[in-house]
Amino acid sequence: MILSIDEVNDILDEAVEEYPQELFQDLNGGILLLEDTVPDPEAGEDVYIMGEYCWDGMGRYINLYYGSFAALLSEEPRQVWEEELRFTLRHELTHHVEGLAGERSLEHKDSLQMEAFRRGED
Numbered sequence: 311m312i313l314s315i316d317e318v319n320d321i322l323d324e325a326v327e328e329y330p331q332e333l334f335q336d337l338n339g340g341i342l343l344l345e346d347t348v349p350d351p352e353a354g355e356d357v358y359i360m361g362e363y364c365w366d367g368m369g370r371y372i373n374l375y376y377g378s379f380a381a382l383l384s385e386e387p388r389q390v391w392e393e394e395l396r397f398t399l400r401h402e403l404t405h406h407v408e409g410l411a412g413e414r415s416l417e418h419k420d421s422l423q424m425e426a427f428r429r430g431e432d
Contacts, residue, residue: 346375
């Protein structure tokens with residue numbers, strides 16, 4: 311089942327409300343749900359970037375990619391969409407909090423997991 315971008319946005323809004331507002335300190339660009347489908351150029355076919363924590367000249371913000379969710383979850387029920395959206399939001403918020411603290415543990419963990427994936431070590 312493919313959820314509309316509006317349905318996904320509603321789920322995302324509900325998920326954001328579950329976190330304390332202090333967690334969003336200095337996330338001046340907010341959380342954006344973009345229509346884009348973003349294949350991971352280094353991971354091969356059928357691997358998508360679901361979200362990204364960005365820290366650049368525009369500030370700090372999180373991009374979540376509706377098209378990537380739709381490509382990956384098109385056959386899944388709403389509950390799976392909700393779980394994946396919440397997981398991805400939590401993951402990107404962890405990057406944000408670590409970024410505020412000058413920590414990069416999750417970034418290193420992500421890199422190690424991607425290297426293992428590329429070697430075929432699920």
